[in-house]
Structures are given as structure tokens and as C-alpha cells.
Amino acid sequence: MSVDTSLRFDKDYVTGFSSSRQEPAWLQELRLQALELAQELPMPKPDKTKIDKWNFTEFKHEATGTPVAFNELPEDVKALIGSEEEAKNVLVIHNGTPVYFALEESVKDQGVIYTDLLTAAKEHEELVKKYFMKAVAVDENRLPALHAALFVNGAFLYVPKNVELSAPIQAVYYQDDEAAIFNHVIVAAEDNSSVTYVENYLSTNESSESVANIVSEVYAGSGAKVVYGAVDNLAKGMTTYVNRRGRAEKDARIEWALGQFNDGNTVSDNTTHLIGDGSFTDTKTVTIGRGDQKQNFVAQIFNHGKHSEGYILTHGVMKDNASSIFNGITKIEHGATKSHGEQTERVLMLSEKARGDANPILLIDEDDVTAGHAASVGRIDPLQMFYLMSRGIPKAEAERLIIHGFLAPVVSQMPLESVKNRLVEVIERKVR
């Protein structure tokens, strides 16, 4: 696979792609450097999942969507964002093209910038330059490099100092073309600001081989609070690499609420750096694997600051032949005194052939800290099934109840009602 990249997308292609979009010079330059790195760098090596046969490099790159009025949005998309009155702050990207956008005047007036990333790169060049590929480094491994070289679009959300937004900012990334998804999200919350961002990924491609290469970068300035909700629901045809990264400064807070329901093979990395003293992060994930899919989930927190706190809570259900690895990593760096890390991973396997593996890892380089972890992997309890069925509940329904029950402790704690409802809905569809 290593030569494919250089074959398919070369310097000329990337230059042409960037020029056709009238991107600023620095961005084109960054893309070209990234392309070179993509050809040199190794693939990431997710612990316990072999991905060397997975296709991350062969795909159709571009597709287009057409801007539409709210009423013309696909029903699936409307279901996610609510009515036109409810969806006041929303960006819809269809096949890489921004097709619908709404932002309240009252939000704009406070200096908030919310737009698609390409527009932001032109209109807010310095800001984009400050944040783009800074939390996730271009040279981490081949996939972020490839992402930087070929990203198509995404969202840019900037919240100025002291601005507290109560209504959530929404995004839907919708793909009904066989082309790849190369989406990039930046959420930058300046000091003492507060924002909630909710995204939904949706694709319809069941059969042809395609790739999603997604990077999100979240920056929470001193005292800022970012709630980041995401529901991934990409169809079987997508092999996905998704990297969501956060950096929390002094007393900042980042809360992740992730529903990871892709149907294709997926490598997911959700890492938060607690840079500042007193910073806090909480990452909650639910997932269901089904069919033959293989997935690898990393939830990782680095405590750099003193008195920093990080929490990981993951519940996963594996059906059919699905297999997933859950790696929870809490790394407390030297000097991060009085910091705290805690993580829980639980996996429920529904069939003989389903596989789940939970690996809680605590790496502690500081004495004066507290940390704890819990993990469990188990099959559905035949006595619970017997109990439920003995009340007349058919087997499939009993399983459904047990799955909902298993995921409920995470779902019920999700910070947003809309994400919660969406999760219940997707779970319902997946367990039927």
C-alpha cells in the first residue's frame, strides 16, 4: 500500500486541487509538505489491531453537493438538526460542499465565527493558520499527513474571549457519493468562553471501498468550556480514521460525548491534553459493532497541568462477528501534582464470534496523584436472558433491553439532550 499514495495523488494533483479552490499560499504549501510526509511516514500502529491490509489510500477524492434551501435538505439530515426554527446555528456539508448554513445574528454579533473551513481559510486566514494541524501534528504518521494534504472541507468555529453561547452549534457531514470524506473541524474557544458543538457524520455508501479521514482539533483557552458531541454513523463502505484531539489550558474544560456507530472498519483516536493547571476533561463513548467490522478505539488523556482531572467512560456492544479493541490510556506526566485520572471500559459480547478487548492503561510519572481504572469484558448473561424471557419477552426483545440497559449508564450521562436522543435512536436501529 505504501506506494499507492504517491501514485494516485501527486504534487501536481494537490497543487491543482488547492489552486482550483483559491486557497491561500501557506495552505497550499502546507498541503504539499504534508503530501511528501504522507509518502514517507509509516501508518499508525493501533495497539492489537492489524490495519496494514486496510485501505486508507485508494479512493475517489472529490465529489460535489449543491446548496439547497432548508426544505430541500434530505430527510435524514433534517431529522438530525430539527426544524428550521430549531436549527438556528447549523452547517450542512454534503459530499464536501457546504450546502446549507444558518447562524443567528445574536451569535455573530458577539464576534463568533462559524463557517466552513475553506471559507475560513480565506476570510480568517491568520486564525486558521494558528489552529490548523496544530493539536494534531502533520508528521504524526501517514494518516494525519494524508489528511492535511487532501482535506476537502470542514467546519471552523471560533468563540472570542468571555463569550458564552447557550444554544448548541451544529454540523452535519453527509455523504451519498462513493468519494472519500476528508473533513477537518476546528473548535477554538478563547479564554473564559463557553460553547457546545454537535456533529453528525452520515454516509450511505454500503458497498464500494471508500475512506474517511477525519481530524478534529479542539482548543479550550483558560477558563473556557467546550462540550463536543459527535455521532458517527458511516456506512459499511467507509474505512475510517478519525482523530479527535483536545487541548485544555488553565482551568479549561473539555467534555466529549461520542457515539461511534460506523458500520465499516474504524480506527478512532480521541486524545486530550490537559495542559493547564486545574484543567478538566471527560470523555464518554458508546459504540456498537456488528457484521464483520473491526474497530480500534483509543481514549487517551495526558495530564500535564497540576490539579488536572481526566475521566474516560466507554461502553461497547459487539454483535455478530464484530471485534473491537478499547484502549484507555491515562498518562500523568511528571510535575502534574495533585492530578487525577479515572477510566472505565466495559464490553458486552452478544454472540460466540464477537470479540471485545478492553485495556485500561495507567502511566504515571508523578507521585502525588490519584488514579483508578475498571474494565470488564463479558458475554450476555444467560440467566438475565432467562429471567426476561420468563416474563414473556421474546429473545430478540430481551437482547434489545439488555443492550439498552448496558449502554444506558453512559447515554444517560451524555451532556446534551439532542445527542442523547440521537444515540438512543441509532442504538435502536443497530440492535434490531
Next chain:
Amino acid sequence: MSAPNLKIEDLRVSIEDKEIIKGLDLEINGGEIHAIMGPNGTGKSTLSAALMGHPKYEVTSGKVTFNGEDLLDMEVDERAQAGLFLAMQYPSEVSGITNADFLRSAINAKREEGDEISLMKFIRELDKKMDHLEMDNAFAHRYLNEGFSGGEKKRNEILQMMMLEPKLAILDEIDSGLDIDALKVVAKGVNEMRSPDFGCLIITHYQRLLNYITPDKVHVMMQGRIVKSGGPELAQRLEAEGYDWIKEELGIKDETVGQEA
């Protein structure tokens, strides 16, 4: 509704290749309350679990019909749908599902699609039955049996019975671990169900529950069989004199399964 009938003929049940029930006959009709008594290890709980279709118990031979239909041929949920109910000695805890949601699923499982019980009606029924069992309404919204005390679990079993209105209920040691007040409440629930359309099999060590629920027939189980049957007076004699006189009468040295000499 026709009066229920459960008929067990020469039933043999094994667990992990060890035979526990060794040829048992019993017939229960609507309107009747039977009690099976006997010391520990004589196969009483195995009988109830096997009738409900517990996955660990294997019926090796014999015949059980429920209202004329082959019970052993049915899946666990089908047995329940046919009107059989087992109040378990050790009910499972299921996290994340509230008692109320669970009960509603169970009630709706018996009804046709489109004919689900309305939420209002369900809540009304549930409140009424919980009051009857002197249960705090908060239990409706707690996860199924999770963190319930022994007595709370037992009340919850009876609550389920009352909500599901089975034709035939088996109560497996529903009295164990209950104080006298809880025992009375449970008995009240069972007595409330009494009718010609309802049959009941009570499995117990002790006579004390039978002070509050008068059985029509009492059976004594030893070595995986019913060794003696009688009326309510049999239970009273067992309470007063213990089981030794029966063992003596039948020449049994050790009443537990696998010890027949």
C-alpha cells in the same frame, strides 16, 4: 378464560448429567393452590426451573402439558405467553432497564402489535398493585432488581405476577429471607389472585407462609420425587414434627437427591 391445567407425568430432569428429578407426577388445576414442601436438596427448585425452561436444566424424559399443549416443546417466552409464571428464588438484576419499562415490555409482549397497553392505564395499574404490596412507587423507576434487598426482590416478583396475570404461577421459596410483615404482604398478593382461573404452586421449606395462604394440597418431596401428598393438615404436622416421621414411614435414610439407599 378457561380454567388452567398443568399436568406433569413421570418427569425426569438432569443438571450437568446428574439426575435431580426422578420421575415426578403432579396435576394442578385452576382454583387450586398446591404446596411442595421438603428439606433442602430434594429437587424442589429444580422442578420449578425446569418447568419454566431454565437453560441449565435438561428434561430427560416425561411429559408436561399446560392447558393440553406440550409445555416442554415451548421456548421460555412462549411458556410465559401461554400463562405460566415463575417467581424466582434469586431474580436476576438487570442494569439500565427500569422496573416500569421492563414490565411494560413484558405486558406488551403478550399483546398484539398496535394493541399495546396505554401508558396511562399501565401507570394506573402499576400504582394500584404497588400500593397493594406496600411498595414505594420509586421502585418503578429503579433499575430492575439492582441493589434491591432480598425482601424487595421478592415483592417485585409478586408485583410482576400481579401485573402479568398468569394462569398458573410457581412461587419458588418466595418466603425465604422475608420477615413476617413482608410475608403477609406477599401472601396478600397471592390471595388477591385467587380465582377459578388461577392455579398456584408454592415451593417452600416452611409452613409459615401457609398460615397466610391456605393450600388445597400439600406434597412432600424427597430424593427427586413426591413421596407424600395430603391436605393443609399435612403441612401443619410437618411444622410440628419435622420430616423424620415421613422418612421413617418410607424407610428413607437420607432425603437428598443421589442418596437413595
